[in-house]
Amino acid sequence: MTTTEITTFDYGQLDGKTADFLRGKERNMREIVGKAYTELGRELKEAQEALAGSRYDGVFVRWCESIGYVMKQVYRLIQRYTVLTNCQSEGQRQLIEDLPVSLAYTIAAPSAEDSEPKREAKSAVLSGDITTLREYRELLAKLDAEQIARKKAEADYEVLRGIIEAVAESEREVKFELEALRARPSPDDGVYRIDTSTEVDGSATLFSTDVRDFVKRYAFLRHYEIEFRTINQESAAEYYSALEGLRSFVNEIQRVLSFSQTKDGIIIDM
16 A cells, blocks of 8 residues: 655665665554544544534534534544545545545545636546645646636737727728718818718828828929929919918818817818
């Protein structure tokens, strides 16, 4: 029968024969203690069941305390015994009996399955992969950290998905308004009326595109200084008139941008 050493005693300081002898004694004593705890748990559980009910309310606690038991220890022994009686095989029962008592108490506690990491850690103990309380705690800490990281990643994903959906919806709205603006016939008075912030956003995109196209289309004129010196007066007047109108328009746009947006429609003379 194999048991788990829970101490940090260094058997390497002994000669081989003595070390093997003491290891055997340790296993025997742990087996004796394990079986004793099992028997104590059985006796206490039977007493608890016999005193259950309103007729003997509080009697079990008073009885345990009268014979020198601390109730925390009593309930741990009962829980350990309950786990043993629910074992699926004799091999699993023997495994639990051979566990360090502190580890057996830990996996027998009702809280041992109140989270997924604890259930996984307990399963590792029952499968024989974990044999000490220290290993159990290290595994549980790792599983807890993984669960926290997983939940954070899921939460971050939901936030990111919400942002992406909001941006996509905003883009759809702007695109719709922009298409509506492009399709809108020119009014008789030559004035486009924009009444919503979405339309303003859409107009900004259209405005930016058209201005850039305009600059690209007429950029070549900047390189014709000599030719401009020889143009006739009528052509020069057309350029001056157009530039004056453009300058006035730019000044008005800059003026509008300097104010906070209001609920009233923004009117732009075209």
